[in-house]
Amino acid sequence: SQQGEEDPQALSIQEGENATMNCSYKTSINNLQWYRQNSGRGLVHLILIRSNEREKHSGRLRVTLDTSKKSSSLLITASRAADTASYFCATHLPMNTGNQFYFGTGTSLTVIP
Amino acid sequence: DAGVIQSPRHEVTEMGQEVTLRCKPISGHNSLFWYRQTMMRGLELLIYFNNNVPIDDSGMPEDRFSAKMPNASFSTLKIQPSEPRDSAVYFCASRPDRMQNTEAFFGQGTRLTVV
Numbered sequence: 243s244q245q246g247e248e249d250p251q252a253l254s255i256q257e258g259e260n261a262t263m264n265c266s267y268k269t270s271i272n273n274l275q276w277y278r279q280n281s282g283r284g285l286v287h288l289i290l291i292r293s294n295e296r297e298k299h300s301g302r303l304r305v306t307l308d309t310s311k312k313s314s315s316l317l318i319t320a321s322r323a324a325d326t327a328s329y330f331c332a333t334h335l336p337m338n339t340g341n342q343f344y345f346g347t348g349t350s351l352t353v354i355p
Numbered sequence: 356d357a358g359v360i361q362s363p364r365h366e367v368t369e370m371g372q373e374v375t376l377r378c379k380p381i382s383g384h385n386s387l388f389w390y391r392q393t394m395m396r397g398l399e400l401l402i403y404f405n406n407n408v409p410i411d412d413s414g415m416p417e418d419r420f421s422a423k424m425p426n427a428s429f430s431t432l433k434i435q436p437s438e439p440r441d442s443a444v445y446f447c448a449s450r451p452d453r454m455q456n457t458e459a460f461f462g463q464g465t466r467l468t469v470v
Contacts, residue, residue, distance in 0.1 A: 272456065273456045275458060275459075277461075283463065283464075284359075284446060284461040284462055284463045284464055285446070285448075285461040286461070287458035287459070287460070290456060290457075290458055292456055330398065332459070334456075341386070341403070341405065341410070341452070342400060342403050342410075342411055343386075343388055343400065343403070343448075343450070343459055344400055345390070345397065345398035345400075346397075347397045348397060348398070
């Protein structure tokens with residue numbers, strides 16, 4: 243991909259379990275964002291973490307960022323069937339390197355009721 | 356605001372025909388992105404505009420693809436001539452850049468099928 247790789251590519255869990263997906267990227271970033279895409283729909287923003295932050299929470303979501311390893315993880319706790327979707331990390335490059343916005347390869351999450 | 360509006364939602368065309376995809380960004384957003392999504396290649400950034408000016412078009416696959424942003428409220432992505440391998444979902448996204456750390460807002464996409 244242009245910037246990031248995510249793993250696993252696909253993840254299947256039981257409702258109530260936690261889901262963890264990882265993102266690795268290549269260059270310096272301004273911030274990293276996670277998006278969700280339901281089948282056949284557009285992408286919806288979930289959470290943003292700045293390059294000087296290490297952890298962020300939003301409801302059942304927990305995001306970590308390690309800029310030294312150029313990696314991030316998204317944890318969804320107490321998963322629900324409605325969480326079934328594809329999840330993408332996106333890196334926002336700094337203004338002085340172009341200000342572009344690149345997406346990773348995505349993780350397809352299936353939550354089994 | 357109604358969000359980012361893309362049209363058409365679906366387009367089926369014959370190989371060799373010209374295709375024009377349209378995007379209306381959210382009012383006040385000064386960055387606009389066009390992405391292409393396929394199973395094989397994921398979400399690819401095609402072109403990025405800032406204040407109506409193309410900043411980075413390095414992702415545009417080839418000369419058959421062109422994009423314009425004549426004003427702050429409208430952008431087009433044109434493929435001429437279209438080929439079957441152009442079949443994909445094309446997304447437009449906009450973002451306000453007055454503050455650095457902001458999210459991008461996506462349209463619902465245009466599903467293009469070239470037969």
